[in-house]
Amino acid sequence: MHEEQEVEITSEQLQSMKMCKIFKDHQKDINAIDFSKDGQYLVSCDDQALNVYDVHQGKKMRTLYNKAKEIDLVKFTHHNSCVLCVTKKEPYDIYYWSLHDNQILKKFTGHTNIIHWLDLSPVSDDFLSCSMDGTLRLWNLASEYQTCDGLLDLSAKKTFCVAAFDPSGYVFAVVFLEQYYCISNNWLYLYDFKKYHSGSFQSKKINISQVKCIKFSNNNKYILCSTGDGTILILDAYTLDTICELSDFSNQGSMIEAGFTPDCNYVISGSETGTIHIWSLPLGTQIARLEGHQKRCKVVKFCPTHFLMASGCRNLVLWIPDQFSNENMNNNNSRRSLMSI
Numbered sequence: 001m002h003e004e005q006e007v008e009i010t011s012e013q014l015q016s017m018k019m020c021k022i023f024k025d026h027q028k029d030i031n032a033i034d035f036s037k038d039g040q041y042l043v044s045c046d047d048q049a050l051n052v053y054d055v056h057q058g059k060k061m062r063t064l065y066n067k068a069k070e071i072d073l074v075k076f077t078h079h080n081s082c083v084l085c086v087t088k089k090e091p092y093d094i095y096y097w098s099l100h101d102n103q104i105l106k107k108f109t110g111h112t113n114i115i116h117w118l119d120l121s122p123v124s125d126d127f128l129s130c131s132m133d134g135t136l137r138l139w140n141l142a143s144e145y146q147t148c149d150g151l152l153d154l155s156a157k158k159t160f161c162v163a164a165f166d167p168s169g170y171v172f173a174v175v176f177l178e179q180y181y182c183i184s185n186n187w188l189y190l191y192d193f194k195k196y197h198s199g200s201f202q203s204k205k206i207n208i209s210q211v212k213c214i215k216f217s218n219n220n221k222y223i224l225c226s227t228g229d230g231t232i233l234i235l236d237a238y239t240l241d242t243i244c245e246l247s248d249f250s251n252q253g254s255m256i257e258a259g260f261t262p263d264c265n266y267v268i269s270g271s272e273t274g275t276i277h278i279w280s281l282p283l284g285t286q287i288a289r290l291e292g293h294q295k296r297c298k299v300v301k302f303c304p305t306h307f308l309m310a311s312g313c314r315n316l317v318l319w320i321p322d323q324f325s326n327e328n329m330n331n332n333n334s335r336r337s338l339m340s341i
Contacts, residue, residue, distance in 0.1 A: 006340050007307050007321075009263050014278050015288045016322035017309065021058050023316040025051050030312030031072050032257075032299060036080035039305030043083055043099070044316050045074035050083070052099055055308060055318065064102050071095070073118045077125070077141060084127065086115040094118070094129060096141060108139050109146050116255065117162045123169035126193070130161050136174060138196070150196060164223075166216045166237065169193065174200075175211045175225060186211055188225070188240060204240035208233050212255045217264040222281065224267065226258040232267060234281065244284030249277045261302045262341060268309070270297030276311055276319075292317060307341050 007013070028046040035042050041061070042053045047070040052061045070088035077084060081100045087093050092115050094108040117130035125141035126149075134155025137148035154161055154176060161176035175188045186208055189200035206225065213226035216237060223235040232246040249271045258269035266287070267279045274293030279286050295313040302309050309319040 009261055009265065009307065009341060011266075011280060011287045013307070013321040013323075014261075014266060017288070017290055017319045018322050019292050019317050020320045020324075021318040023051070023053065023060060023318075024314075025060060025063065026312075026314055026316070029295070029314050030299060030316060032074045032085075033301055033310055033312050033316070034075045034083070035301060035303050035310070036076045037078055037304065038080060039303045039308075041076070041080050042303075042310055042316075043074050043076065044310075044312055045071060045085060046314075047071065047088065050074060050085070050097075050099075051316070053316070055303065055306075055310075058318070062099070064097075064099065066095075069093075073115065075118055075120055077120065084118060084120065086118065086129070088114065092131065092133075094139070106141075107146060108148070110137060110148050111135065116160070119164045119172075121165045121169040121193075122167055126165075126169070128163050128165070128172060130163055132160070134159070134161075136161060136163055138193075152191075152196065160210060160212075162211060162214045164214045164216055165193070167218055167220045172196075173214060173216070173223060175206070175214050177210045186225075188223070188235070190240075202240065204235075206233060206235070206240075206242070208245075213257050215259055217260045218262060219264045221264060222260070224258055224260065226256065226269065228255070230271075232258050232269060232279075234267065234284065243282050246277075246279045246284050246286070248286060249275065255298070256296075257299050257301075259301055262304050268300050268302065270300045270311060272296050274313060276300055276309075290319065305340065 026046045030044050032045045042055050044051045050064040071085045074085040083097050085095050092111040096106040111131040113133035115131045120127040129137050136152040138150035139148050159176040163174040165172045186206045188204050190202040209227045209229045211225045212228050215224045223237050225233045234243045269277050274297045276290040278288040293313045300311040311317050
C-alpha cells in the first residue's frame with residue numbers, strides 16, 4: 001500500500017483541470033450524478049438507466065435499468081450500495097434502490113406531481129423531497145411506512161420550492177418564489193428539523209429570480225442559491241446576508257446544479273454551453289472556465305475525498321489536475337497517493 005498524500009485545492013490546480021476519462025455509456029442525456037460518501041463510487045442517471053463506476057479504478061462496474069419508469073435525481077444514501085431516485089411519471093414515487101442486487105427495497109409514495117428535488121441528511125437516514133404538487137415532504141429510510149413522516153404544504157402559494165439540510169442535520173432551508181399580484185419575491189426560510197411544524201425560526205427576502213438549486217457548504221458557512229437565469233447567490237448561512245453574486249454563465253431556465261468544492265473555498269457549475277465555471281470565495285471571482293462538453297452540462301460534482309471532479313452531458317467526464325493527468329487511472333494505489341484531499 002502507498003501512503004496517501006494530501007493535496008491542497010488551489011486556484012492553480014483547478015485552472016489546470018483536464019479530462020482524464022470519458023465514459024460514453026448513456027443513450028440519453030445525464031440528468032443526475034452523485035459520489036458515494038467514501039468517494040470510491042460514482043453513480044450517473046439518465047431517464048432509464050443507472051450506471052455505477054469505481055472512480056478509484058476508473059471503470060464502470062454495472063448498469064441497472066428501470067424501463068417501466070423514467071428516473072431522475074439519483075443520490076447515494078450513507079451506504080455505497082444503495083441509492084435514492086425518483087420516478088418522472090405517475091405514480092410519482094421515490095425509490096430506495098439496492099445497487100448490489102438490483103432490488104427496489106422500498107417505494108416512498110405520496111407526491112401527486114413531478115418530484116424535482118431530493119436532499120439527504122448528512123447525519124441520519126432522514127431525507128426530504130420537493131414536488132410540483134406544492135409540498136415538501138420529510139421521510140426516513142428506516143421507516144416501516146411508505147408514507148412521509150412530515151409535510152410542509154406550500155400548495156396555496158402555487159410556487160416552486162427547493163430545500164436542503166445543513167451539515168448538522170438539525171436545520172433545513174427552504175426557498176421559494178412568493179407572488180403577490182404582480183410582485184414576485186424569493187423567500188428563504190430556516191426550520192428546526194425537529195420543530196418544523198412550529199414554523200420557521202429565520203427568514204429573508206432574496207432579490208433574484210426563481211431559485212432552482214440550494215445547498216449548504218460543508219463548513220456551514222455558506223448557502224448557495226442558483227437560479228434558472230445564470231445567477232448564483234452565495235449567502236451567509238447564519239445571517240442570510242448576501243456575500244457575493246456569481247454570474248457570467250449561460251443558463252436558459254434549466255435546472256443546472258451548482259455546488260461547492262470539499263474545502264468550501266470554490267463554487268462549481270455547468271452551463272447551457274457545456275462550459276464548467278469555477279469561482280473563488282468569498283469574493284466570487286471567476287478563476288476558471290473548463291471546456292470539453294459539446295452539449296449542455298447539467299451536472300457537475302467534486303469527489304468528497306479525492307481531487308477529482310465529475311460532470312455530465314450525455315457523456316460522463318472525470319477531471320483531475322494536469323500534474324496528475326498522466327497517472328494510470330487503473331493504478332488505484334498510485335492515484336490515491338496523489339489525489340487525497
